[in-house]
Each structure stands twice: as C-alpha cells, then as structure tokens.
Amino acid sequence: MISKQKKDEEAKETDLPEMAHLIGELFSIEKDFEIDFTKQLTGITKLYKQKGNVLLVARDNDKVVGMVTMQRLISSAEGDYIGHVEYQTYLKVFHYKA
Secondary structure (H helix, E strand, O other): OOOOOEEEEEOOHHHHHHHHHHHHHHHOOOOOOOOOHHHHHHHHHHHHHOOOOEEEEEEEOOEEEEEEEEEEEEEOOOOEEEEEEEEEEEOOOOOOOO
C-alpha cells in the first residue's frame, strides 16, 4: 500500500540508479528491449545532464516508485521546441488503497 508520504518532484542525481531499475521493470514486459542496468543508467544519466530535459520522480516516503522523463526536441512541423515523453512507469509492487 502506498503511504500518505507520496510526492512528485524533480529527480536528483542520486535518484538515477533507482530510475535505471524502473526502466528495467518496464523493459521486463517488453520483448523488444534488453534489460541492461549499465546501459539504462548511462542513458538516464545523459538525459539528466542534457540541458532542457525534465526528469520527474514519484516517491513513496524516500523510495522512487515512478518516473517520467521529457526530452526537449525541435519540431520542424511546429517550428519550435516540443517535449517528447520517453518513460512513465510505476513499480508493480505498490498498490493504492483508498
């Protein structure tokens, strides 16, 4: 059960390993992707360090239980910057009970 201490906030560099594990959770249900913690950590770290991207995490107490990343891209159709949402996942071990 998710506690009353849940909150959403911008990711910190110290959250990146937990976020890489969440990507592995997502990839475990996708046959086209390989779970490789080192690759996933490298990728999420590059996203974190690149200017213009946004990484958000959902926490239950201090544990990262979900995340969303947005990559800043340029759209030739829109003629401006757009955001591409890459990941959204939540640990399947948590269940919310109202």
